[in-house]
Amino acid sequence: MTAPVLPADVEERFAAARQIADAVLFEGYVLYPYRASAAKNRLRWQFGVLVPPGYGVDRAEHAYQRTECLVEPRGADARLAVELRFLRTRRRTVQRAAEDGTFGPAEALELRDRRLVPWDEGVEERVVVDVPVADLRGDGIEHPFSLAAADDEEAVHEDGVLVGRLLYRRERVEGVIRLSATEVPGPYAALRLSAVVANTSAWAPHDGAERDDALAHSLISAHVLLGLAPGSFVSVTDPPEWAMAAVAECRNEHCWPVLVDGPGRDDVMLASPIILEDRPQVAPESPGVLYDATEIDEILALRTAALTDEEKREARGTDARAGAVVDLADSLPPEVLDRLHGAVRALREVTDTRAAATERPETPWWDPGGDPHVDPETDHVVVDGVHVAAGSRVVLRPGQRRTDAQDAFLHGRTALVEAVLHDVDGAVHVAVTVDGDPGADLWRAQGRFRYFQPDEIAPVPEAAG
Template sequence: MKLDSIKAIASAVLYEGYILYPYRPSSIKNRQRWTFGGVFPKGFDQQGDASLMETQVLLQGGELTAFHVHVRFLQVVRREVGQLTPPLQALPNDGNPALTFVASLDVDGRELLAWEEAIEREAALGPLRVADIQHGALVTPFRFEGARDVEFVRAQDGRIVAALIRTSHTIEGMIEVRALELAPDLWKLTVRIENVTPLSDPERQERAAAQLRAFASTHAILTVENGAFVSLLDPPDDLHEAAAQCRNVGVFPVLVGGQDSSAMLSSPIILYDHPAIAPESPGDLFDGTEIDEILTLRILAMTDAEKREMASVDARARALLERTHALTADDMARLHGVMRQGQSLTSRGDPLIAVKDREKPRLVSLLDSGRNLCVGARVRLRPKPGGDVMDIALKDKIAVVEAIERDFEDRVHVAVTLVDDPGRDLGAAGFPGHRFFFSQEEIEPIAAGEGP
């Protein structure tokens, strides 16, 4: 899989939590950002924030096997709003007009907000041969210089009325890579990322100041040539012990890139091997634990004032808002729900049945208490006591059996649609929300002509 495709997945991790619905700085949950993958300067230890991130993975290959390391993170940028009083037709010769800093400013309907943005950073190493680093670690320093950018804002009458000042600080880090041969053609790779940015005494005491010099959403992409990584989630039987000995601090390594083993993503967010972005998703919502359709509908339901504030957050939030408004009816329909093989049964309303053997056929009928239960039969729903609100709502309903399926543990699940559901045709087509799963013990076959 090409690195660009892997980075598309990694970028979803990079911007997870960047800004959350309702995408406004005034929202309480957006006042504490950069919560994933933080690597703070070593001198800051006021609240137990980590100053390093370490990942260990297993690699199969010979001494000539080579790999690449891409360390990626966000650097926080402070954005301030300066108001010019009075407005100016032109900048002074030195380009530094007098500014009054404010939390927000309205300029002809455009709201300027003081907040934080981010810059994507990357430090890359490789190709590195495992044989070259088995007797001593390779330590590579990196540094990104700070900058101050001033964007002057003109009103409709042409006068300069404000300035947006973006400030980033110089940050420094080190990447340490080493290899340990565990057995012939089996290596344990260690990648250690450390923030060595110096701090002044005041900066050591204030988390907000240290955050501006931290690495946020830090993760690493590892790719290999002439070798293969080993899954730490599902290692081969003979490598279980070696996988269990891998030490990971602040990250969870998973295989990425199709179904091969040539790349690994060490993510600060727990993922499964071979994560993928749903093809129906129109773009990043920065809120990956939510459902695209729900977030999209909520964005569309926001007031004009709320959308105006969202558009003022930054270019990414503004693009998200514009993209959401541009969705067509077909785009929205694609978000409504897709059935995929290879996932587990999650709930009555989102039944995705996983099977161990994809060639295993669906059942056509069951023998229940001497009575034959088949696809198309009518049944009465009898959910087990102690269920959730969905069980209460569906109790005693008359339904039609649409499918009889087996999960990865060979348990049988009966998929039904409700006779009185106006959207029953959607359930018959496999759409969640109109198709429900019950165990064989929770349904009661009924005779022809009984019920509605």
């Protein structure tokens, strides 16, 4: 296949989205403790695996993924750019050099800085399509692709002496991208876009075949970047009211599309096998790729740095990416580790929003969600005939339905009402800070309170009188 090429403007927009797409591509690629011998690294490739259709029958594996969403192209010359990204396995075997210049199979090559063992590496692959939106109407288009089998080898030297070699094998992988678009009924110039990626490899399992054999012919961590120019995508997660019915009819199988462009733009979408929110972001505190987004970076970095020298040596020989994680953990300065510890986003968001509210008093910090009739700072609830609202003083009387034993210590304590909130089910919650609590100012700054229902409080005697 020729090298994939996208128009310069599309390439620029996709480049920004690939930071998120890369996190999807390599999620779970190799897990702590980053050694091939670790049990958790023996069953790999859990997300977005599209296996050959002959293998997926009667197994919990899929040969295709389907993305459907609404698009609003602007003008007859609108184009859709598609970039399919996936990993392709490259199986590595190890051979030791003999004195006569021949090579024989080996379980491992023991070097000073690493221990080389058999391993399946992941090679990044891209397939791109750039097509006029007008060509997608009706039956749409099909774009088949084929990646040929390939063999490579790498000599291994130590101190200038040939000690062995690594053999690499990539199997043939075939697939197809199917794109089509149909008009959405109604006054809006919207289309329902369908993008299907399917593995069409002819490989079929033989007697004794295992999942690893099928993975060699699979598309792994497969996901799709979609770009529209000029035009925009409609959020599938939070569609506007006019699009809700049409979005509900979209079929998304084995992936989920989310907007991944910057604020104020909606011309790039990522169809991911891992469910994300619209416009996801990589944590700015993260020092680098650790291949496990479900872990806490600080803990993972500290545990990796604490591996023994022998464990690090094996990790470095398992995979170049695993070795990079070990080197990263060993090189993190104290200030970077401090940055990973105790980042409180809620505090930052409340502070930022309150600062904005200072400049624009009409914007409350609590965000009413567009409902002008709900205002926790002015709403009230009637308790024992008294209107209780923000600024009121109450006595706490936790009920028996409370399961936290510490609530009993609050019985009879007085508190300041910070807000009265109504939830979507019609229940009322009174947010308070307890009198005499030395952390009250900190909780208030973070927007964190204790919550009681109206039958669990009473106006203080002065207010009742």
